[in-house]
Amino acid sequence: MSYTARIQYIIKTLIKKDGITLKQIADEFEISTRQASRDIEQLRYQMGAPIEYDKKDRVYRLTQDWSSYTNLDDNLVILASYFRSLIEQLPIKNSIKKEIEDTFLSSVSKNAASLVDKVIYKAPQISFPNYDVFSTVTEALTSKRCIEIEYTNFKKENTKRIVEPLRLINYSSSWYLVAFDHKREKVINFHLSRVIKATILDKKITFKDTKLLVDSSFGIFVSGKMQEYTIKFSSELTNDVRHIIWHQKQRVEDLEDGSFLLHIPATNSHELITLVLRYAPYARPISPDSFVEEYKKRVEEINKTI
Numbered sequence: 001m002s003y004t005a006r007i008q009y010i011i012k013t014l015i016k017k018d019g020i021t022l023k024q025i026a027d028e029f030e031i032s033t034r035q036a037s038r039d040i041e042q043l044r045y046q047m048g049a050p051i052e053y054d055k056k057d058r059v060y061r062l063t064q065d066w067s068s069y070t071n072l073d074d075n076l077v078i079l080a081s082y083f084r085s086l087i088e089q090l091p092i093k094n095s096i097k098k099e100i101e102d103t104f105l106s107s108v109s110k111n112a113a114s115l116v117d118k119v120i121y122k123a124p125q126i127s128f129p130n131y132d133v134f135s136t137v138t139e140a141l142t143s144k145r146c147i148e149i150e151y152t153n154f155k156k157e158n159t160k161r162i163v164e165p166l167r168l169i170n171y172s173s174s175w176y177l178v179a180f181d182h183k184r185e186k187v188i189n190f191h192l193s194r195v196i197k198a199t200i201l202d203k204k205i206t207f208k209d210t211k212l213l214v215d216s217s218f219g220i221f222v223s224g225k226m227q228e229y230t231i232k233f234s235s236e237l238t239n240d241v242r243h244i245i246w247h248q249k250q251r252v253e254d255l256e257d258g259s260f261l262l263h264i265p266a267t268n269s270h271e272l273i274t275l276v277l278r279y280a281p282y283a284r285p286i287s288p289d290s291f292v293e294e295y296k297k298r299v300e301e302i303n304k305t306i
Contacts, residue, residue, distance in 0.1 A: 005029075006039050008109040012073050014051065015066060019059030076112045077119050080105065084116055085123035129175045129192050136198040137177060140165045146182075146203040150196040158196070164205040168192070180207040229272050230286040231262045237282045246275070261286065269294050277302075 006029050013020045025036035040060055043049040050063045083104055087097050105113045140147045146164050153159070163179035166187070170176075175192035187207075233241055235258030242252070242260060251263040266272055269291040276283045276295060285291045 002106050003039070005106070005109050006031075006036075007043065008073055008076065008112070010039060010043060011049075011066075012109070012111075014049075014060070014062050019054065019057065019061040021059050073109055073112055076108045077115045078121070080108055080112055080116045081119045081121040082123065085121045086126065089123065089126045091128065124173050127170070127173045127175060127193075130195070133192060133195045133198045134168070134175075136200060137165050137168060137192075140198075140200050140205075141168070143200070144205045146201045146205060147179075148199045148201055149177075149190070150198075151190060152194045152196060162201065162203075163188075163190075164207045166205075166207060226265060226267050227288060228263050229266050229269060229288065229291050231264070231272065231276055232284055232286050233260055233262065233279065234282040235259045237279060241279065273298055 006025065009028060010020060010025060013024070022033040022036040022040070025031070025039065026033045029036075040051060044051050050066060051060050052063050053060050084101060087101055090097060105116065136147065146162055148160060148162050151159055151161060162182045163177075164182070165177060165179045167178040168175065169178060169189075177190040177192050177195065179188060179190060180186070181188045238258055238260060246262070247264050249265055253261040253263065255261065264272070269285075272285070272291065273295050276285055277298070285295045
């Protein structure tokens with residue numbers, strides 16, 4: 001097992017048991033006690049673990065609470081189940097899937113690896129891109145060069161555009177190219193399935209603010225002014241959705257009646273309206289006013305089709 005697996009084992013044993021010895025570590029992973037000692041020192045000086053050696057009992061113990069690492073192994077079990085579910089959908093030979101899975105599991109503890117068959121994650125269906133387009137875009141991202149794309153919009157209109165590729169994102173089982181469009185002079189999300197052809201150009205990428213734009217906003221769409229949107233969830237949904245993290249910078253405000261407000265940063269309301277509709281009638285938009293009005297308009301359109 002890897003260094004990572006050893007560290008996880010030491011952490012979990014220290015937290016859940018009354019100390020650990022170098023021999024325990026050495027026997028568990030078939031390493032020398034000298035290597036086990038180096039692992040302890042790594043925890044002390046690189047991770048700030050409050051570990052001290054008890055000369056009387058000849059064990060290493062925590063001198064204070066280190067509970068932030070209590071669920072490390074559990075999180076890795078969850079991650080391993082996600083990873084396996086995604087691998088199973090890859091259009092490659094089973095022998096290669098097995099090799100990839102074994103490589104990943106070598107970095108987790110024996111306990112986490114043993115639970116992978118029992119903790120199952122049902123991943124949504126993965127969409128696979130046009131690999132000619134995908135490969136061209138990834139090459140452009142690596143070489144930091146612009147590309148010319150032939151693109152079909154939702155009106156079935158074909159256009160040619162010169163763009164600076166910034167990121168490829170898979171969101172809700174669809175692939176998107178986030179790129180700076182030279183003609184429109186702004187960052188746009190292009191649905192990759194609508195990119196008919198992509199050609200790498202000699203022109204270098206100059207746009208710099210990708211991470212801020214993509215990571216700070218909720219969902220996939222980044223065009224528009226960043227602002228805070230607020231959704232109210234009724235008490236009937238509190239136990240079901242209160243724990244969900246939709247965005248790393250979200251803010252939850254609990255109300256006295258058991259309901260709560262979700263404050264979330266976004267550049268537009270498009271995907272947030274879809275989120276509210278998913279939980280209607282137990283969720284509704286609160287602010288800004290444009291969000292509320294757009295939601296009402298969507299509901300009216302839905303009612304007309306019933």
